[in-house]
Amino acid sequence: MKKIIIGMLVLLMLFTVVGAAAAQSGKYALVVKSAGNPFMEKVREGFENAISEVGGEAIYKAPAEPTVEAQIIMIEQLITQRVDAIAISANDPEALRPALQKAMSRGIKVLSLDSSVNPNSRMVHVNQADPEQIGRVQIQGIAEMIGGEGQIAVLSATSQATNQNLWIDWMKKELEKPEYDNIELVKVAYGDDLRDKSVSETEALLKSYPDLKGIIAPTTVGIAAAGKVLTDRDLVGEVYLTGLGLPSEMAEYIKNGVSPWMYLWNPIDLGYLAGYAAEGLVAEEITGEAGESFTAGDLGEKEVIKAGEGTEIMLGAPFRFDADNIDQWKEVY
Amino acid sequence: MAEKSSENRMSLERIQQIREFSLIGFIIILSIFVQFRNSNFLTMANLDDLLTNTAILSILAVGMMMVIITRGIDLSIGATLALSGMLTSMLVSVYPALHPLAALLIGTLIGFVSGSIIGLLVAKFNILPIIATLGMMNVFRGITFLISGGKWVSAYQMSDSFKSISTGSILGINNLIVISIFIYLVFYYFINYTRTGRKIYAVGSSPKSAKVSGINVTKITWLVYSIMGSLAGLSGVLWVSKFASAQSNTASGYELNVIAACVIGGISIAGGEGKVTGLLSGVLLYGILENALPMINVSPFWQNAIQGAVILIAVVVSALIKRKTGSSNKIRRED
Amino acid sequence: MSDQYILELKNITKKFPGVKALDNVNFQLKAGEIHALMGENGAGKSTFIKVITGVHQPNEGEIYLNGEKIEINDPNDSKALGIAAIYQHATSYPHLSVTENIFMGHEKIDSRTKRIMWGDMHQAAAKHLQELGADFDPRRRMSTLSVAQQQIVEIAKAISTKAEIIIMDEPTASLTKTESEDLYIITEKLQKIGTSIIFISHRFEDMYRLADRVTVLRDSKYIGTWGVNEVSNKDLIKAMVGREINQLFPKTEKEIGKEIMRVENLSRKGYFKDISFALNEGEILAVTGLVGAGRTELCESLFGIKEYDSGIIYFENKEVEIKEVEDAMNLGIGYLPEDRQEQGLILDWELDKNISLSALDKISNRGWIDRKKEKNMAKRLAEKVNVKARSIFNLASQLSGGNQQKIVVAKLLTSDLKVIILDEPTKGVDVGAKSAIFEIMSDLAAQGYAIIMVSSEMPEVLGMGDRILVMRNGEITAEMDVEEADQEKILEAAMKAEK
């Protein structure tokens, strides 16, 4: 039996080892964290728009579960397909290094967006917003809501993706300013980006800190869950909520006053920018060195800047959603 | 000797009680300990939260108990739950006027269809439950992804009446708790006081005997998975209403929590054994662990290990109690 | 004419893929009689019952109940017609209560609400049990009952369905003498209230004690029906086996040699204590007593299945320890377990693999199996024990009970044995195979092997044993030479001080 199989395999290989290597140009792949994430669906939309503007073919890959293992396999498949560029939102900054380096060694341009990979495994990172700005603006927001004093807590995701931890660090730095002396950050809780976990973590926060005045949830799942809990308990005006959320999910809580406003960047633009950056790399308009610049379609001129040990392209400041503009945005994403 | 050991084994009925009592004892000790560390634990508000958050788990556990009694297992319930939740909430987003009861009914129906397919595979085509449900888990989850197109159904797309299913209350008690109490009463009656209910035990205790004594084993097995599916479907609606969000990866892996609760509750994987009262204490312990650990500031990273250890201890201790009370530990198999 | 029969089966044929399990079988049951059904294993008795109870449907033939032609399509049909069966392996629900076992499927329910009325059921169950002379609590779990008690529950179940015809499939096979006696009384009681009974058994004493008429099946065919008093034992055996058997207990002349094994104060908590005996070459030591007296457990400890707690074993005058099966096998102790299918064989395996399983060392080289050696060994041994099989690649499950037994014996022959332990070697075995087994035993003893034979069958103990040990409640209550032994003495020792 074994012989037969080996024989078959060899035969199959011989059969078409000559197999065509039809080279097509202009294949751009987008690998996201997992399927079923509406934020990423919007990123995809922007990415596909950009790619169709430059006349290429966009490939979208989303693993069923948000794991690095699945992303590695997808990268290998993309390498086999000989795509020209891979844009990835990573489930782990470090673990994709070998796979992405292999891709780069085969001449594929690699960039990350949203959730970055380490500088040595990418050429450039497309950053939705400056982490410093994101961190600081959320503290400023919550301070304004609670009137400058009281206890606040952070409801984060798993914080495995580098983002949240970075933002929380900036939040803590912002809090060191003297004007926030009366604000106390009592706890950073982790909802693991799971609905049920985020709900029970929010409830535990409310119970453990009866005097809690505000919650910052720098994650879309967490903020929606917290909004739901605060609404259900009718804590409008007593506990304020802000953070990063999807307009569609947060529309209800912004309008009922639980969260007077919150922030997010525009995922469509993020995808769009990533699409143009990929095109720039493929066309060798840019190489990912600091100081280069390129035109990103409707977004205009963008510059590659130094960030840590690597380089990145900045989308812009986070956008503020409040009762006045939420209705026009909730249908978009 | 037979006489001697059978006297010993006379107390076998009592073992179940001892087990339940020791479980309840453990729950009480745990509660006192937690209360000591965080005085908010034993407040009405927190107990309400605790029960509300455990309600869905408890409903699923009833179905899983029946499946396990027939020597089966159902790994697909998380996927069924997601499918029903997604379909129902998509429906609600299109027809906001849909009556909540209708939504519950539709969700249950979707679950029933899913469950009866599994029932058919297991009962009619003799596919082992673990395989059939593993396969269908993939299929249901995939279908959910496809139907939703990867999109979520969010709070604003759901009507208030739909969301009120799980936020509203009757006589000051949260609807979810009311629904799960209702389900426990119905199934307590069903399992203990109807012929069909008893046949479930018969099939699990000895499928061979059941067959020769004219019990339609195929039908009962099918029924059990269909009920499990229906309850998962119902839970899907409750889940989506509770979290006001339907995602395609909802409740992924939740089946293991449900099985764990059943195991703590003394439902024997070998079949034929298990009581609603035991199940209830298992579910309660599980719910308390979930609720109390964050409250006493146990690092979230310790929670997994603690849960695993508790389950392991629960099953080992119950095995030891069984031995001590003299049940035969011969290697012979029953059946 | 046929209307005097309550149940009549005409020309019943049942085919399974590849085999005819019943070939044109006829059977008539008179109202109120006890009718024995006999035949060797594999003669078709079990299939025959399953046809009557609707588990199987016949391919050909007709069934008449009270003269009316009927069809029985599933077990519920037969139940509705008043037919109940008590199967060989109790068909009970071990996790459930006695009451539930009795009433499963026909629980007493409130006519309006359909609610099960547990109180009424427990009462009714207690009443049924009382009628049968049993006094245990119907709330008890089935698994806590003894085999005999479980059988009573099965009978109570039959009564509760108001069955007019009760089929008993080898009900005495796992019962002791006294328990069997109790069962006879119950059966007669049933007969008195007008129940017709089909009684299947290997034991002639059952038949003589109870039955009015006897029907014999052989090789799936109907051989004949006789009045019990009209037919001689010898003719009946001939009808069953198809040939004459001259001597059931072939005891050959032999010399009992020197001591090979001695056991002193062997104990295992909860099972047996202070067991001491000696065993000599060429001797057949019969160990008897009631079921549950600790005989099987003793043998299991001697064979290393379950470790004993204290005591000393001497083997060929050397002190040895038997902790594992391997220890026992290395010493040269072989064990023929009681339940061949469960403990002796792997039914889904070919004969060669079955035979070699306990001698893997002999057919392997540093762990690598030598298939050629294995096949040769299997062929040689299968031929030695005269297994009726075409090739060593036949599956064990394809063999008849007697031939399966022979394969278990062949497994023993793979090692160089000195002591052979046989646990109930003839349980569930038909006459033909029985005599073959006794023949082998005698042969072995004559060659100097020491044999420990556990048996509940009095004729067997007296017929084959050289020395007899009687156990009760885990202790040895009597030891006697066969010359000085008789049934009364053994029984007295087995039941000493009980009741």
Added chain:
Amino acid sequence: MENKLEKGLTFNRKIKAEKEFNLKDFFLQWEWLLLLIFIAIHIMNSQLSPYYLNTYTLLDATMTFLDKAFIALSMTFVIIFGDIDISVGSTVALSSVIMAVLYNAGLSMPLAIIVCLLVGITAGFINGILIVKFKELSAVIVTLSTMILYRGIAYIILEDQAAGGFPMWFNFLGWGYIKNLIPVILIAFSVAAVIFYLLLHKTTFGRKIYAIGNNDIASLFSGVKVDKIKLIVFTLNGFMAALAALFLTSKMGSTRPNIASGYELDVIAMVVLGGVSTSGGKGRMIGVLLSIFIIGYLRYGLGLVNVPSQVILIIIGALLIISVLVSNLLYGNKSE
């Protein structure tokens, strides 16, 4: 050779010891069906993607699924027992995390690798000892508990951090090629597969595994050390999980407590599709090997033409059920 016990017995019946070749039985073997599926998948894949059918792709693709395939080898033994081990995914995570943490704490890499394997062995041993000592607990329950427990310990150790920074040579396991063509993992797996094949089909150890899976009581009575063998097999399963952890960790370059989640189900699916019955005693290594490559290449091929992962999910699920269904219809079902 004839021992003295046999001498007394002589009959004259002849029994055949030569196997009769039955063409129908031969071709009705499950493995043929698998082979058919295997070929069909390659034909389908090469129709779908122009990049599929060439030596590089076919060899490269094996890098995407062979890590868990190591566990499938030993899981085959476990399932032949009629048991199951669902803690393997957690064992992978635990051994990988401990290895990384110790390496970062200054242990040399070779030592860390040895520790990784030891952790796997220990985890498997604990499963085994619990299953052997508490016969009333089924393996499902024991390994369900340890599944939660082992991953829990991994979380305690590393919380939500990642650990990595392994030396460059460690990358070689997951990413290296021999002669720039054949992936290291494929060679390692082939060696392991041959060893497991021989172990199961040619040695007394394998024979005993089948015996226990068919009838543990009869095995015990035949002198098979049931407990010892079970313990060895569960320990071996832990060891193979640790081996898979090495390759997976090498592939990712770093590790964290949530890796390899859901591996147990993938592995079980591979084994079951290979024709190993979860009721025990049945199945062959060759079927499992075929099934590993069927599932692996199916996934890879569909991914190559960018079929959404959720559709792949459905296809794998359906394949599992349909193949078991077909086998039930073809060979009847034992459970009756």
